[in-house]
Amino acid sequence: MASMFLLMSLHILAQTKTFTLKGKLTNVKDGSKIWFYAYHPALQKDSAIITNGTFEFKGNLTGPIQAQLFLPHGPKFKVMLPLTGAYDFLNLYLDEGVIKVNGTDSVKNMLVSGSIINAEDQKLSKTLNVLENKILTIRSEFKQAPVEQQKDPAFMSASDNKIIKLWKEIEAAKLKFAKENPDSYVSLNAVFELTRGRTMNYHVLDTAYQSLSDRYKNTVLAKNTKQMILTGINTTVGSQAVDFSQPDVNGKIYKLSDFKGKYVMLEFWASWCGPCRAESPNLVKAYEKYKDKNFTIMAISLDKKRDEWLNAVKEDKIPYLQLGDLKGPQVSEVAISYGIQSIPESYIIDPNGKIIAKNLRGEALNKKLTELFN
Known part of the structure; x- marks a missing residue:
């Protein structure tokens, strides 16, 4: 069963493009409802009914946007958006053309095909997932330690330092990807995420942003990234504090x-x-x-x-x-x-x-x- 909606950019007069998201879940009960959330420039949501193991979303956009598919398991659910944690959801990008997602009984394990931007995202995610899983392991080991050990400052500090080191590796991986893939929207989003982290040198981030191609520089994401970098430079150590x-x-x-x-x-x-x-x-x-x-x-x-x-x-x-x-x-x-x-x-x-x-x-x-x- 198809579900139709319109995803418009802040640039209303910009030329729109059409996307189609086709999905297949072979072991999900027919009649199940699957939800769709798009986050850029403003939240849009819709749902579709899975029929004969398939579902479809169509719409218009003016440039790449991030989205999530969500399959609730059970009659009642309450979600906080954007989805995180243990929910059965899938992060993906939407762009012009047909994107296919295929799986069995789980949305989070669906494979995305037919999309260059999602292939690029999967390439970066493969590196990040290794580092993020190491962080989860450290946190799990900390929680499993005896209570007295958890209160030990040296033990806490050692755990925190390991996590900080891994976060720095995550930042370095995003920066490396952006430098090596200057024409990718995923690279632009990686730089944006680094600006939000507020832990990196903003002059370094400015250089990374400037090295990206002009392909996506007119998007809302690019403008937000540029503004956040400027704000970061103006509020970095050594700068004059902004009066207010x-x-x-x-x-x-x-x-x-x-x-x-x-x-x-x-x-x-x-x-x-x-x-x-x-x-x-x-x-x-x-x-x-x-x-x-x-x-x-x-x-x-x-x-x-x-x-x-x-x-x-x-x-x-x-x-x-x-x-x-x-x-x-x-x-x-x-x-x-x-x-x-x-x-x-x-x-x-x-x-x-x-x-x-x-x-x-x-x-x-x-x-x-x-x-x-x-």
Whole structure:
């Protein structure tokens, strides 16, 4: 049974192309519903009924987009999009032409054919999957260790360092693929993912982006990637911190530039962020220890609910300046200007307004503050 829908780019007047996604699942009960989610530029979803082991989706697009197929097993299901974890789903790209997916009883094990872009994606994924599985193994071994061993700082540090090393290998693999395949949309997406990770040097990412061919440079993904790289460069260590204004809990407006001449820690957080709340005691101690030594903390809340924000401030006994416009992380102008993709995220800014450190937490933060003030 076919299912039809329209996937339009933000560039409405751009020439549209037609795609067809043909699927075959030989051991799935006829009448089962399979879901389709497309994520670019905005979420589109549809479903089809599997008939005689086959299903089909058709639509229009103006360029490659990422999508997922999802087969729910059981009458009830609740999903968080994009799909991750143990759901029976398949990631793939859509582009002009006919794409075929074939399998037996599982969507996640379906094979994709008839698509150059998906062949390129599978090539990169083959390398990444090896590294990602190693990370899963390390995490599993950590959880299986005795509770006392899990609490041992040396054991935790060793586990974390192994994972960090593997993430760096994943980043290097994506960068290598992009350099070796400059004409691929998968390469553009790999650079985009690296910009979102916010751990790599943005000048290196800018070079990687510039080395890609112009084939996809007019896409929404390319424009988002370019903007995020620019934001990353503007908020990297050594850059002048972007000025902004935000209201405090009483509506009084403060600017970052109001504190020029001081060392400022800029902390992005929210009441619903567990890691943020876990770090609060350390920030409170740091503030109390150095507040009389030309140091202050400006906390930018990304909450949308005032009561939840203020209750968290009260519960955590936070004494330093609290700012927030209650617009949430996707709309907050200051979060956008700093390219915030996840929280907590922090910056230490010197008296001249220059960023001198980023994302220092726990002992790393204490060490940096000791260097500055002792």
